[in-house]
Amino acid sequence: MKTVTSISGGKTSAYVAAKYPSDYNVFSLVRIEDKGAAFPDKKIRNLVEDRIQKPFIATAEDDTIIYTILDLEQHIGNKIHWVTGDTFDSVIRKKGGYLPNKTSRFCTSEMKLKPIFYWWAETIGEPIIMQIGYRANEQNRAKKMINKCNENGLLEYKATFEKHPNGNNKWEQIEWQKPSFPLIDNAVFRDQIENYWAGQTVRFADYNNCVGCFHRNPLFLRKMWEKHPEKMDWFLSKEIGAKNPQWRSDISYSRIKQHRSQFELQLSDFSDCDSGYCGY
Numbered sequence: 001m002k003t004v005t006s007i008s009g010g011k012t013s014a015y016v017a018a019k020y021p022s023d024y025n026v027f028s029l030v031r032i033e034d035k036g037a038a039f040p041d042k043k044i045r046n047l048v049e050d051r052i053q054k055p056f057i058a059t060a061e062d063d064t065i066i067y068t069i070l071d072l073e074q075h076i077g078n079k080i081h082w083v084t085g086d087t088f089d090s091v092i093r094k095k096g097g098y099l100p101n102k103t104s105r106f107c108t109s110e111m112k113l114k115p116i117f118y119w120w121a122e123t124i125g126e127p128i129i130m131q132i133g134y135r136a137n138e139q140n141r142a143k144k145m146i147n148k149c150n151e152n153g154l155l156e157y158k159a160t161f162e163k164h165p166n167g168n169n170k171w172e173q174i175e176w177q178k179p180s181f182p183l184i185d186n187a188v189f190r191d192q193i194e195n196y197w198a199g200q201t202v203r204f205a206d207y208n209n210c211v212g213c214f215h216r217n218p219l220f221l222r223k224m225w226e227k228h229p230e231k232m233d234w235f236l237s238k239e240i241g242a243k244n245p246q247w248r249s250d251i252s253y254s255r256i257k258q259h260r261s262q263f264e265l266q267l268s269d270f271s272d273c274d275s276g277y278c279g280y
Helices: 011-019 042-052 064-076 088-094 106-123 139-147 190-197 218-227 229-239 253-258
Strands: 002-007 024-029 081-084 128-131 155-163 169-180
Touching: 002 011, 011 064, 011 190, 024 064, 024 106, 042 064, 042 081, 081 106, 088 106, 106 155, 106 169, 139 169, 218 229, 218 253, 229 253
Parallel strands: 002 024, 002 128, 024 081, 128 169
Antiparallel strands: 155 169
16 A cells, blocks of 8 residues: 555644655645735745645745745655645535534545545545544544544545435545554654654744634633734634534634733643644
8 A cells, every 4th residue: 555644734744754655745735815814925925836836825824834835845855745725715615604613524524635635536536545633642542543444444434436326426435545654653652752843944833833723712812812812813704694604602703803812821831632633
């Protein structure tokens, strides 16, 4: 089987790409249509459009991640394939006009997994070993993924490539990957990863994944308004007027924005789950 490394833009998956070379490296870009949050460097924006072969205005993630992938490609000396699905705006519209939440987490499947799968189908087309960046202390996450495998030890994806004579999509379950966890197998923890990247030229965001991810602590999200106001306002705009406006029953983006913290919030005070878990 050929090997593929899925890169999310964080230090962990980048470490896998650097230390455990594979046949292919792939990164899935989350795009939004908000010109107010447009990626500031037009030259790089054009470069990204050339990589994905689609329009690129802005990303829901930290802009630094764009530079991370470009830097990482130079660092590892191997090509990173850029893929992208529908824009976040389009996905929200198709899903009924509401933001993803803990009971309807369609963002990962639509904007990370789906574009990677269809890239695989077009580029490789046979089962692969997919290297996943779960660290040695994340064995429970690995077990959950392994439990989803079929009797052949492979994950399946429900996909459509053609239509029935009646015009409906023809769906099929396709075996496509065997998950692999090199960091668990080699007992690699966060400190080893941090030490590796110290002093390297690859630029990393403080946190990867979408800045307004619903997994994040509300106080953390309030801090994001200071770091990424245009992007957070995009999340707020998608909440306003939606059929199911609140992404959580106890809080909303509008309430978070209005909140004034009486103490200095340190980003380092948050755990892994506050960073979001959509890195595939």
